[in-house]
Amino acid sequence: MSDYKFDTLQIHAAAAPDPTTGALQVPIYLTTAYAFKDADHAARLFNLEEVGYIYSRLTNPTVMKLAEKVAVLEGGAGGVACSSGHAAQIMALFPLMGPGLNVVASTRLYGGTITQFSQTIKRFGWSAKFVDFDDLDALEEAIDENTRAIFCESISNPGGYITDIPAVAKLADKAGLPLIVDNTLATPYLCRPIEMGATLVVHSLTKYMTGNGTVTGGCVIDSGKFDWSASDKFPSLSAPEPAYHGLKFHEALGPMAFTFHSIAVGLRDLGMTMNPQGAHYTMMGLETLSLRMDKHVANAKAVAEWLEKDPRIDFVTYAGLESSPWHDRVAKVCPKGAGALFTVAVKGGYEACVKLVNNLKLFSHVANLGDARSLIIHSASTTHRQLTEAQQIAAGAAPNVVRLSIGIENAEDLIADLDQALTAATA
Template sequence: MSDAKQLGFNTLQIHAGATPDPTTGARQTPIYQSTAYAFRDAEHAAKLFNLQEVGFIYSRLTNPTVAVLAERIATLEGGVGAVCCSSGHAAQIMALFPLMGPGKNVVASTRLYGGTITQFSQTIKRFGWTAKFVDFDDEAAVADAIDEDTRAVFCESIANPGGYITDIPAIAKIADAKGLPLIVDNTSATPYLCNPIELGATLVVHSTTKYLTGNGTVTGGCVVDSGKFDWSASDKFPSLSQPEPAYHGLVFHEALGPMAFTFHSIAIGLRDLGMTMNPQGAHYTLMGIETLSLRMERHVENAMELASWLEKDPRVEAVTYAGLPSSPYNDRVATVCPKGAGALFTVALKGGYDACIKLVDNLEIFSHVANLGDTRSLIIHSASTTHRQLTEEQQIKAGASPNVVRLSIGIEDVNDLKADLDQALAKAQ
């Protein structure tokens, strides 16, 4: 949308990237369930393959339904472009792929989703990459961890599972001083609560599976590029600043400027890694985003009330919700998440591990699932599930101690949620 900067969030979450279908007049974005797209002629095909013209070739690369979703998320995040892919984990690899190389490392927060810690500490080693995990509350330690082989800094805006809020402006300042891109996972906050690009992030990643879709139906991921990073300022990012053999020596940053990362992610990343989002999944997510602001307001409202209530419960040892005045992260809410601290937090029970298991087993409205960001309220015991592969020390650093459950607060009537937690807590003691 040409005038997107003048439009409000509520308008953009419905209209950005979409226009009525030119052939049928369909107002909702159609599901373009097509593998390939007809070229006008041989010259048109050649221009598309040479990246001289934008269009659709093959759905592993681009698809009209998915393209609308990418533009909508990019607009809401304030980026110049985005690429959608098959999952949040795929988005993380897609974000790192143009930046990394054998022997290179990423400096990452210790407060990350357990699956991300596993992906970064184990799986990326197979590419020859490594990760250094640092407590991002210790800014000096973050700066000291960066060395000549570091190619990115990675954190979550609202960290899963504890709901901890990262001081994005402070971390962005460190990354900028080192000439490195800051990648922020904004899944738990969404662009409605937090705008990492405004706070200094270079790239934003999402598991669109979560709050953006909001209904627990499809998996997906997205990488948004701010368009503000100078990929040619050093020789650290040859994929973007040096000639690309597969495109006859094209230099992505020189030729495509602010859109270099996005085009590289499509033309190289999706082409060769194949982490493609399917058009039906994109359609579900587009429909979910239309109500994002409304849902997030209720999520935050319910989370604040439940966290305050749980904090006073004698059966509860601690609550990590950043929206609480008692939270050490509360002072970051106004700067990083001015519309609320999200709906994700953990609860430590005085009964320890066994009490957590009993609580999970006795809830009736809360669903015991390995997901978050659903309209439904969800619970999981992270130490025995999502963070099970980690050592106990890693679990504690990630905010997933054995005596802790993670809550993802939905949009149900809050009194019903209180009653459900109350009866289950009684059985857990």
């Protein structure tokens, strides 16, 4: 279906009528297990000699259809859906990493990702090096013989910074390393990392992909273009796998090697399984993704332009503004718009931010983003609270900053709500 445009693919990709019942929508398969035709059939499935369903921790028809749809939208060879965006990050790294190995990551990441990479992955014996990805020389210098991946966000949370993906991909290719791009805030409608050289794309499906704040989910999409056998750096994919009678995933499965490994080993052993009902909700959301993202972007631009002119505001970080230092990247990296998440520095500092949050009526104060509703949070006291002040500032979540996720309401109503709340906050 690759010849169709995005608006068509978001509805029709991986969504053929059910062959048994003719159901137009993908059914919700609420089952844990699947009956084998006979003993030989079961053996072939467990040996990865035949594609099929064994147990819903590994594969489920509803969840698989979601992964296929996102893979088509991202222009990937295959994908695996899992329980959350954080799970997707671990799933992406799992086949690549090992004790003593590291990932080089952008300093401009969601605070929870910084914590996951700087603290939690140490328990696996992995480590992360954090680098400003605008400094390509520093990025190249950070790569060493133990580096196994480069990780960034297309549009960063919370500041809305846009990564120069083509430049980073060129450097990753030179180093013979996979580039992993978290495309959550852009979605494949606004940004196509694989077309710019990314190896893997991860998503928190919880956000714009579902779009209504009902589902927690994640996915990893593989471009199918990386040569996992070019060196001995990725033995999980290039060397014999003991659990499958010495199967070499890349040799046997080619561009689907990473996807099959993520299912047959990653989901089998990590168990980060997505709920089939949640997968169904996400597929419903995907059918209107382009319509929603156009509205999100239009509203975000209108709100950001108004805030930038307001004397009660120090600065706005939205890359869609001509004043943004990253504005020139929008056309190259996110040609359909700079997303709908950005931060605002409020005059009056921490206390004024707290008052602003407390006085808003339309904006919901929640630890989420990418909802149809407009959302606000004071990152320094919540999502980025675990970081030092220096880390908060580096991540774009300083104490005087609030994060706005602009929804699809009427933009004039959103501006009026911000106006009255700012009056109360800065009185």
